[in-house]
Amino acid sequence: MKLLTRFVRHYIIYSAILLVISTPIFYVVVQSLFLEEIEEELHEHVTEFVRAAPHIKSTTDIEQYSNFNREITIHEVTHPITKDSLYTIHKYDSIEGEEVPFRILRSGLQLHGKQYEVIIQESIFENEDIIEAIVLAQITLLALLLIGLVVINRNMSKKTWGPFYGMLERLKSFDIRSGEVFLAAEPSIAEFRDLHNELTSLTKRSTQAYLSQKEFTENAAHEMQTPVAVCMSKIEVLMQSKELSEEQAALISELYDASKRLSRLNKNLLLLARIDNEQYPDKETVSVKSTVQDVITQYHDQVSQKEITLLTQLETDIKVATNPTLLEVLITNLLSNAVKYTERGGNIKIELRDNHIHFANSGEPLAESTNVFQRFKRGQLSGVGSGLGLSIAKSICKVSGFDIAYGYADGMHHFRVDFKR
Amino acid sequence: MKLLIVEDEMELVKSMVSYFTPQHYTIEVATQMDEALEKILMHDYDCVLLDINLPDGSGLRVLEKLKQEGKMEGVIIISARNAIEDRIKGLDLGADDYLTKPFHLAELGARVSAVVRRKHFAGVNLVRFEEIEINMNAKEVTVAGEPVILTPKELNLLLFLLANKNRVISKSAIAEHLSGDEAEAFDNFDFIYAHIKNLKRKLTEAGAKDYIKTVYGLGYRMEAID
Numbered sequence: 001m002k003l004l005t006r007f008v009r010h011y012i013i014y015s016a017i018l019l020v021i022s023t024p025i026f027y028v029v030v031q032s033l034f035l036e037e038i039e040e041e042l043h044e045h046v047t048e049f050v051r052a053a054p055h056i057k058s059t060t061d062i063e064q065y066s067n068f069n070r071e072i073t074i075h076e077v078t079h080p081i082t083k084d085s086l087y088t089i090h091k092y093d094s095i096e097g098e099e100v101p102f103r104i105l106r107s108g109l110q111l112h113g114k115q116y117e118v119i120i121q122e123s124i125f126e127n128e129d130i131i132e133a134i135v136l137a138q139i140t141l142l143a144l145l146l147i148g149l150v151v152i153n154r155n156m157s158k159k160t161w162g163p164f165y166g167m168l169e170r171l172k173s174f175d176i177r178s179g180e181v182f183l184a185a186e187p188s189i190a191e192f193r194d195l196h197n198e199l200t201s202l203t204k205r206s207t208q209a210y211l212s213q214k215e216f217t218e219n220a221a222h223e224m225q226t227p228v229a230v231c232m233s234k235i236e237v238l239m240q241s242k243e244l245s246e247e248q249a250a251l252i253s254e255l256y257d258a259s260k261r262l263s264r265l266n267k268n269l270l271l272l273a274r275i276d277n278e279q280y281p282d283k284e285t286v287s288v289k290s291t292v293q294d295v296i297t298q299y300h301d302q303v304s305q306k307e308i309t310l311l312t313q314l315e316t317d318i319k320v321a322t323n324p325t326l327l328e329v330l331i332t333n334l335l336s337n338a339v340k341y342t343e344r345g346g347n348i349k350i351e352l353r354d355n356h357i358h359f360a361n362s363g364e365p366l367a368e369s370t371n372v373f374q375r376f377k378r379g380q381l382s383g384v385g386s387g388l389g390l391s392i393a394k395s396i397c398k399v400s401g402f403d404i405a406y407g408y409a410d411g412m413h414h415f416r417v418d419f420k421r
Numbered sequence: 422m423k424l425l426i427v428e429d430e431m432e433l434v435k436s437m438v439s440y441f442t443p444q445h446y447t448i449e450v451a452t453q454m455d456e457a458l459e460k461i462l463m464h465d466y467d468c469v470l471l472d473i474n475l476p477d478g479s480g481l482r483v484l485e486k487l488k489q490e491g492k493m494e495g496v497i498i499i500s501a502r503n504a505i506e507d508r509i510k511g512l513d514l515g516a517d518d519y520l521t522k523p524f525h526l527a528e529l530g531a532r533v534s535a536v537v538r539r540k541h542f543a544g545v546n547l548v549r550f551e552e553i554e555i556n557m558n559a560k561e562v563t564v565a566g567e568p569v570i571l572t573p574k575e576l577n578l579l580l581f582l583l584a585n586k587n588r589v590i591s592k593s594a595i596a597e598h599l600s601g602d603e604a605e606a607f608d609n610f611d612f613i614y615a616h617i618k619n620l621k622r623k624l625t626e627a628g629a630k631d632y633i634k635t636v637y638g639l640g641y642r643m644e645a646i647d
Contacts, residue, residue, distance in 0.1 A: 225501040226430050229523030233436030236526040239589045239639055240440070249638035253591075260593050263523045298600055301574075305612040 004150075004157055011149050015142045019135075026134045034130075035103065038122050039086060042105035045071070045120050046084070053111055062116070073119045080115045081108025093123060100124075163187030167196060174203060176210045177276070218273040224266050231259045268388040271329070272375075275395045280323040288327070288419070289317035289352060295331045296350070302339050303348070313351040320419045322400045330396045333389040334359045334415055340389075341413070349412075355419050360412040372406050422537060423447045423464070427457040427480060428472040428499065433522075437470070440526040441533075443587060454478035458486055466494050467537050470529070471516070473500040473507065481514060488515045495536035499524070525594035527585045534584035550583050551645055553629055564627035574599060575620045582633060582643040591640040617641060 049072065056062055059076075066074045084107045093100040102121045109116040163185065170184040182203035187193050235256045244252070274280065292314060296303075303310050320327065338348045338361035346362040366372065373394040376387035393415075397404040403418040424446045428434050431452065438448050449464070451457035454475045461469070461483065469487070473480040480498070487494055497518040498511045508519045517536045520529060538546060538557065546557035552565040560576060562569045571579065581598050582590065592610040599616070621633050634642045 222501060225522045226433070229501075230430060230432040230436065232523045233433055233440070233526050236591070236594075237436050237439050239591065239636075240443075244639075246637060249636070253638050256591055257593065259523075266523075267521075301600055301612045305615075 003161065004153060007153055008146075008150055011146055015146055019138055019142060023131065023135055023138060026138070027131055030130055030134065034124065038103050038124060039105070042086075042103065042120050042122055043084075046105060046107045046118060049118060049120075050107075050109060053109060056111060059114075062111075071121055073121075074109070075117045075119075077108075077115050077117045080110065081106070081117055084108075088124070160189065163189065163192050163196070167192075167199060171199065176203075176207055181207070214273060214277055217269060218277065221266050221270040221273060225270075228259065228263045228266055232256070232263060235259060265388070268392060272388055272392050272395055275326065275392065275399055278399055280326050280399070283321050283323055285319050285321050286324045286327050287317055287319055288331075288357060289314050291324075291327055291331050292350060292352065292357070295328065295335050298332075299335055299339060306339065306342065307345045308339065308342050309345075309347045311347065311349045313349075313353070316352050316354070318352060318355055318357070318419055322419075326396045326400060330393050330400075330402075330417070331357075333393045334417070337361075337389050337393075337415075338413075347412075357417050357419075359415040362411055363413050365408045366413075373404070422468075423449070423466045424533070425449050425451065425457070425460060425464075425466045425469045425494075427451045427454075427469065427475070427483060429453065429474075429476050430472075436526065437529070440530065440588070444530070444585075452476075454480065454482060457483045461487055461492065461494070462490065465492070467540065468495040468497065468533050470533070471496055471498050473498060473511070481511065484511065484514045484516055493540060495533075495540045497529070497532055497536060499529070525591070525597065527581070527588065527590045527594040528598055530588065531581050531584040531598065535580075548580065548583060550586065550643075551630070551632065553579075553624065553632075555580065555583075564624060564629040567627050569623050569627045571620070571623060574616055575623070578616055578620055579624075582641065586643045586645075589636045589639050589642045595640065 056065070062074050066072060084105060087104050087106075088101055089104055090099045090101050092098070101124050103124050105120045107118045107120070109118050164187070167184045167187075170182065174180075174182055182200050184196060184199075186196055235252060238252055239256070292312075296310070296312065335348075335350070338359050341363050342348055342361045343363065347360075348362075349358070349360040351358040351360075373390050375391045394404055396402075397417060401420060403420070405416050405418075407414045407416075422445065424441060426434055426437055426448060428437070428450070429452045434450050434452070438450070441448055449460060449466075451460050452475075454477045457471075457475075457480070469483070471480045471483055480500075484496055484498075487496065496516045497520060498508075498516045499520045499522060500507065500511075501522045511519055517539070518532045520532060538548065548555040548557060554563050555561070555576070556563075560573075562571050562576065562579070577599060578595065581595065592613050595613050596610055599613070617633060617635075621631060624633075625631055630646055632643050632645065634644060636642050
């Protein structure tokens with residue numbers, strides 16, 4: 001939900017509540033004021049009548065008066081009316097042509113020794129009319145208020161929230177890998193300036209943390225190379241010892257394999273760090289087809305050793321402007337991955353089409369949540385590879401602007417790289 | 422054969438020395454750039470193993486000096502740096518080869534032997550071992566004058582074994598030598614066994630003695646039979 005929508009929604013809800021509450025209050029207030037006014041008028045009327053009463057000479061006069069004044073009815077009564085009473089009745093009104101409410105004042109009058117009842121009536125507005133008028137006035141008022149608010153808000157938000165949206169846009173395009181600094185114009189509103197300052201220092205800190213972490217990976221891998229080299233060379237020298245027992249030879253061999261794995265892991269970590277640090281900037285136009293063919297040649301032994309059927313469809317060539325080393329590493333890692341995880345006697349398919357390359361290899365499906373491109377996420381055959389091959393492939397695709405995707409279908413693992421030409 | 426090892430990591434130097442000594446190499450060691458510069462001016466070597474990161478400067482300066490002086494030493498850079506630019510720079514400056522740490526000593530042995538061979542046999546490039554003779558230019562192998570047809574992989578394997586003769590070579594060193602880093606994808610080294618078996622068969626069928634010994638659990642060794 002947008003900020004403005006949220007504001008407007010709250011205004012509308014508030015206005016509706018206001019309307020619901022205020023209408024009856026207004027109604028009650030207006031009506032009571034109105035009735036008060038009418039009652040005052042009725043009393044005045046009676047007072048006037050009573051003052052004029054001594055001039056009335058006969059009963060006929062009273063009857064006549066009564067006939068000429070629609071509002072006043074005078075009857076002779078037996079008991080004297082000592083107390084005035086007020087009430088409302090509905091009766092047919094010939095002018096309006098419908099039943100209308102009347103406010104009635106009943107009062108008593110003593111004239112020439114006779115008791116009279118004086119009834120004065122005044123028609124009052126129908127309730128519905130009042131409510132209708134009030135609601136209409138209210139709605140008009142609130143609508144005008146709301147429109148005004150929205151318009152003012154929109155204009156204000158454009159001006160006031162402008163820096164905020166500017167920072168938001170800037171934050172969206174912020175890429176920690178690029179090493180750029182978060183730069184946006186400093187807003188004049190205090191809260192936004194705080195936000196801006198916090199964002200600036202936050203992004204600065206994250207960039208620093210990211211850089212030092214990147215640097216750390218590379219340095220650590222780099223520093224490890226020498227001890228690993230020493231370790232491997234010592235084992236190789238140890239291997240030359242005469243008269244090693246079988247047990248010793250086995251131990252040396254195991255040590256050697258472990259140090260070899262360590263070395264490979266280290267090389268891959270270093271490679272990954274270098275790719276992520278974009279240390280392979282040089283680009284040239286490379287033929288994917290010939291790269292694939294070269295890599296396949298290198299893997300000939302492994303493929304035939306595992307009795308894997310390798311099917312290739314390399315009729316169409318793709319020329320890509322990229323770093324040739326990275327492209328070779330990418331293809332190598334994908335094929336290496338396929339060879340590693342294909343069971344003895346399985347199949348591998350490599351297909352070049354349009355502007356993508358497709359690797360497929362037979363094998364059991366992976367656990368569903370497995371992200372194959374994550375570092376150190378291997379299939380069931382852990383210990384086979386360094387666990388970095390596909391992360392490296394993913395990183396290469398990222399820095400080269402390719403898309404890589406994994407899927408499982410028809411008993412095959414599929415990897416597809418889209419070279420966006 | 423004289424070898425100069427320029428490397429500041431003493432443990433690595435010790436390994437290299439003990440690996441190369443039985444191979445009839447005379448070895449000198451320099452652990453600093455200044456020391457290396459001094460040594461190359463005073464002596465001639467067949468091959469210089471050069472580390473780039475030295476405590477008092479870049480090994481590349483030693484390489485530059487060698488070329489300035491018109492020295493004919495073969496140079497193999499052994500460096501922890503694997504960056505392409507370093508490699509290209511080193512080779513541009515006239516290094517003969519480049520090896521990244523960590524490496525197999527057997528691989529280093531093969532590289533040294535190849536460099537020495539190139540430097541020494543400018544014309545006819547022959548590798549001899551007992552009755553086996555390899556013409557490097559024609560890529561032909563003969564056993565007591567009889568030609569033996571080897572596949573490129575088998576020839577490569579034979580040269581690798583010969584470069585490290587009398588030394589035990591691990592299967593993984595062989596695998597890596599034959600197929601580069603891709604050896605990673607192997608879940609066993611049976612294919613090496615197959616290549617060794619074929620090579621042995623072809624050589625013995627041509628009348629050579631069986632010089633390739635299996636060292637149980639470790640790898641293979643090629644040695645002359647007393």
